[in-house]
Amino acid sequence: MSRRRSTERLGTDPSSLTRAVELLRAGGTVALPTETVYGLAARADDDDAVARIFAAKGRPQDNPLIVHVPTLAAVAGVAEPITPLAEELLRTFAPGPLTVVLGARPTLPRRVTAGLDSVAVRIPDHPVMLAVLTDLGVPLAAPSANRSSRPSPTTAAHVLADLDGLIDAVVDAGPTRVGLESTVVDARGELPVVLRDGGVTREQIAGALGLDPQLLEGRTVDRTADGPADGVRSPGTRHPHYVPALPVHVAARGDGVMTAGRLMAEGDLPSGPGPRGAIGLVTVGGSMAAPLPDGVVLIGAPRDATELAAGLFRLLREAEALGLAVLVVEGVDPVGLGRAVMDRLERATAASSRTA
Ligand code: TXA
Ligand code: MG
Secondary structure, three states, X not given: OOOOOOOEEEOOOHHHHHHHHHHHHOOOOEEEOOOOOOEEEEEOXXXXXXHHHHHHHOOOOOOOOXXXXXXXXXXXXXXXXXXXXXXXXXXXXXXXXXXXEEEXXXXXXXXXXXXXXXXXXXXXXXXXXXXXXXXHOXXXXXXXXXXXXXXXXXXXXXXXXXXXXXXXXXXXXXXXXXXXXXXXXXXXXXXXXXXXXXXXXXXXXXXXXXXXXXXHHHOOOOOOOOOHHHHXXXXXXHOOOOOOOOOEEEEOOOOHXXXXXXXXXXXXXXXXXXXXXXXXXXXXXXXXXOOXXXXXXXXXXXXXXXXXXXXXXXXXXXXXXXXXXXXXXXXXXXXOHHHHHHHHHHHHHHHHHHHO
């Protein structure tokens, strides 16, 4: 990776957004805010521009990108046919944290879809992203704006930590609202198939379609599969997502202090260079009554699954930056947004135990 470019820091004022559009129009790469996480955007109709996204991220070529458009009408510019299911989902949840997988128009560069005959499309719910899309008038391919296998960025500082010198610009619009990525749904058939849990919950999808949520569960792709069986439908599951620099433990709700205390007492911790104690702790729901054991640092205390979702990737990055040896995170019920939160936490624990 060569960090040769100087990455422009842009704000959200009109002249900054004009500059972002100018860079994108010329085939450049610009990190833009969405309501979920920051995306690394380039024009989706330009093979060379899309190649720059893969190069900057160090992303495997066989992992396709999400195409972002500003309106329902523009979905038809990249996907066909628009199934009744997709129409219903988009009418209900767009703009918002939902991505639909549909048949790809043959005019899309194959690099965007990694050679698949399907394309993932979404209409993001962020005024800056929508303004840029509208002004540019071209769909934007945009994966999360992190180096491959790093946590998705929820601030412009996270983007720069991974990609400074590798991309043309970043537009800083403050922290993103949802904090986890969009829900990816295969909408080519009659029933939705959830390929990745995210900002729109299964309960919301089932409710909008008048379906029994159980039916949705039954059609779930096994996201733990690394093998070829599900890999074709959900290409992202083939790749280790996020590999934390420190082991991550999930504790039961209300049990974080005990768990951290026990790990501390067991000793034998990988030695962290951090000055402030070896174990980081994230509690959920203000359950922390007991005093913290020596060497345990409380780095976050979200009130519920929604707040944990909003802060999770930031907390993972902070735990790494503090040089902590271990991070203990209290889990949440795997319902609603909690399902996506637990999915990301399970990936982090699985990856950290593979490397430990
Ligand atoms: O919230 C989000 O979705 C963010 C923002 C920037 O929009 N984007 C994002 O992109 O998370 P990325 O590339 O990090 O994740 C896209 C996921 C990957 O797991 C990829 O494999 C899957 O969507 N995907 C893309 N195209 C697909 C397709 N044609 N069929 C199945 N899965 C697809
Ligand atoms: Mg990503």
